[in-house]
Amino acid sequence: MSHQKLPTVFITGATSGFGQAAARKFGQAGYQLVLTGRRIERLNALADELSPRCEVHVAQLDVRDATQVSNVVDILPEQFQNVEVLVNNAGLALGASPADQASLDDWHTMIDTNVTGLVNVTHALIPLLLAQPKASIINLASIASNWCYPGAHVYGASKAFVAQFSRNLRSDFAGTGVRVTSLEPGLSESEFSLVRFNGDQDKYNQIYDNTNPLQPEDIADIMFWIAEQPSHININSLEVMPTSQAWDNFKVVKRK
Template identity: 75%
Template sequence: MTQCVFITGATSGFGEASARRFAKAGAKLILTGRRFERLAALADELRPLCEVHIATLDVRDAEAVAKIVEDLPEAFSQPTVLVNNAGLAKGTDPSYAAKLEDWQVMIDTNVTGLVNVTHALLPRLMQSPGASVVNLASIASNWPYPGSHVYGASKAFVAQFSRNLRCDLAGKGVRVTSLEPGLSESEFSLVRFDGDQDKYQQLYGGTNALQPEDIAELIFWLANQPPHININSLEVMPTSQAWNNFNVVKQDS
């Protein structure tokens, strides 16, 4: 059976790389994102390899999500893989200096958006034994660091939501994985830094960070395990990243 893969946030980073990886295998692709021009260009690139359906989508809009799923063309009406990739981080300031608007955008996208898409697609996924849901969480799901505050909390939601879905879907034939990447080089960080190229270079210079293609390969692997195997969670870092000592600071007087 040909896989039919629904990818959110397919216009850059992990989502775009995942589209290319599944296309190589001849999967049908449902590509969504907010930037139509990028979706259209990616579809044109991949159509020689596979069937592609695109839809402009802001995952924060529950009605729009439901409408896109309801209106899927017949050839794409039975997704077998959901890649919940759409997400973002905004800002690196400590919580007491962060913008409330940035917090709200992260919650609306990383939490509400993922819930909207999952809720709309679960009934269809349950009709396909061996179907897979891959939720993009983060090492920030598990490990705190300065400036992570709402971003890390939103990704912790993704990880816990994935585990709870597993409980509900036990015996239904649908796998759920929380994929938790560490330092990854993509447009994601430019968004977080408000386009500051210097900050981007300072973060990634000399690190040999994970690349979108690395994560796409893992997503493809997860979705192509034998149907009786569920990888509950998968945390991955580049070899240049690891844990460090607890931070001990002088307290303000």
């Protein structure tokens, strides 16, 4: 790889899971990193780990707060303003109960994070992305964008927004250097699921037992591949599952 300084990757939710793995993948390739998340101590630890290989800027950020997002982007050091890759990773699922047993607060939190937060960050960074000869927005959607399952209710709907927003952005940016991808993972093992089950380790273990699920590093490898495509190529959407996962028959409920 050239010794020329590489552009900047801006990652939300870099404190764990896909975001943390993406930071390591891009950082090991020498990209400059802007790492954001709510847990500053984790960001600092990750920056310490990666700083021998690349330049790192950290910013504590709650993507749900539009003013906070704007402030973080506005005060980026000049060195980190050449944002070529935006990884919109911050997101969460809360609960897996049927809709009639779900918490309205959980629903609002998922919408505020998965939809409003992604919109806040994307809007703030569009001017920097458009200023680059080539740029990529990689939005973390889910197979729940496309496929329904019990207990997905607002989570699945929020990820369907991510997928459709990605397509609409792509339409707006046709002819520019900005590419947009909806990346849609299936069964993946990370802290994401512990959050969904409110820290219940037994439920977490039951989900992943003997499934050989996707790992954060798998998704980070795919993100890197997307960003490294030649400038004339746009990966519109990419759905990926472990080989242990596939589609099943539609549910039919018989009533007596």
